[in-house]
Amino acid sequence: REKNLVNDVHLYYYQGCWIPDLICSGVFSSERNFMARDDDIILSSCPKSGTTWLKALLFSIVNRTYLFALADNNPLLKANPHELVPFIYHSQSLNIETIPPPRLLATHLLYDLLPPSIKTSSCKIVYVSRNPMDQFISLWHFSCKLKGAEAEPHHLEECFDRFCRGIHAFGPFWDHVLGYWKASLERPHKILFLKYEELKKDTATNIKKLAEFLELPFSEDEEKQGVVEEILTLCSLENLKNLAANKNGTTRTGFPNSAYFRKGEVGDWKNFLTASMVERMEKIMKEKFGKYNFSFES
Numbered sequence: 001r002e003k004n005l006v007n008d009v010h011l012y013y014y015q016g017c018w019i020p021d022l023i024c025s026g027v028f029s030s031e032r033n034f035m036a037r038d039d040d041i042i043l044s045s046c047p048k049s050g051t052t053w054l055k056a057l058l059f060s061i062v063n064r065t066y067l068f069a070l071a072d073n074n075p076l077l078k079a080n081p082h083e084l085v086p087f088i089y090h091s092q093s094l095n096i097e098t099i100p101p102p103r104l105l106a107t108h109l110l111y112d113l114l115p116p117s118i119k120t121s122s123c124k125i126v127y128v129s130r131n132p133m134d135q136f137i138s139l140w141h142f143s144c145k146l147k148g149a150e151a152e153p154h155h156l157e158e159c160f161d162r163f164c165r166g167i168h169a170f171g172p173f174w175d176h177v178l179g180y181w182k183a184s185l186e187r188p189h190k191i192l193f194l195k196y197e198e199l200k201k202d203t204a205t206n207i208k209k210l211a212e213f214l215e216l217p218f219s220e221d222e223e224k225q226g227v228v229e230e231i232l233t234l235c236s237l238e239n240l241k242n243l244a245a246n247k248n249g250t251t252r253t254g255f256p257n258s259a260y261f262r263k264g265e266v267g268d269w270k271n272f273l274t275a276s277m278v279e280r281m282e283k284i285m286k287e288k289f290g291k292y293n294f295s296f297e298s
């Protein structure tokens with residue numbers, strides 16, 4: 001048991017993963033009881049890798065045939081993406097059995113801890129990863145925001161040290177990333193491995209890649225009609241951040257919806273990390289990722 005970075009809640013070390021106490025019972029129950037269906041789509045990520053963005057993109061891609069016709073009633077304009085694509089471990093408080101197919105569900109669990117039916121069924125997994133330095137800075141801001149504007153911010157150096165030791169929600173980071181990376185190489189039709197940096201660089205190409213992976217490719221007509229660009233704009237940080245649904249209210253975990261939208265930049269770590277922090281993180285990345293020929297842009 002360890003104190004968490006976020007919200008001072010505790011983390012429990014369970015089978016190689018630090019799990020926040022808020023969701024422990026949901027995790028254990030979903031591990032035992034969740035039955036994946038062949039047409040489920042599961043989004044997985046380490047927190048602060050772009051989960052909310054991917055939830056919005058997946059929801060739009062899957063529902064695009066009717067979404068834009070709904071105009072102002074488009075669910076993404078009325079609800080936070082976490083409401084539309086729930087986490088599996090909230091299944092106790094929401095009846096995921098009644099969600100019409102294809103079910104869009106999410107998890108922050110390590111690959112090794114996924115409920116077995118996710119691996120044995122034909123469901124698809126989309127994983128989004130992010131450079132750990134930006135991810136850490138995003139997590140630090142998130143945790144400070146939860147503390148409140150008036151409160152003393154969390155100590156950056158102390159939080160960084162814990163992150164480097166793998167002690168953060170759903171950490172260690174490198175085990176998270178490598179678990180899905182290795183699995184995606186073995187099962188490329190089942191697991192699509194994405195990087196936040198690449199999504200930012202060329203969102204349209206990645207939207208098409210996602211649709212093809214889900215076996216829902218865009219038709220020529222859709223491309224001509226600009227559906228990809230419509231999805232890109234609908235799910236942009238600027239658009240989502242300024243919607244009333246995302247400015248107000250809280251997620252099922254009890255965190256403010258607004259805390260999930262900040263800068264959305266690549267390389268924001270340069271504004272916060274010292275040279276020695278960067279050196280430490282680069283050394284870890286080299287040690288952990290080097291032998292797998294895996295790296296992040298920095």
Ligand code: A3P
Nearest residue numbers: 048049050051052053138236237261262263264
């Ligand atoms: P920053 O804190 O660096 O701005 P998660 O959804 O996994 O919690 O990740 C949150 C991070 O994704 C935050 O990063 C947030 O600003 C960014 N984000 C949220 N919505 C986004 C969007 N539509 N496009 C790009 N980035 C987005």
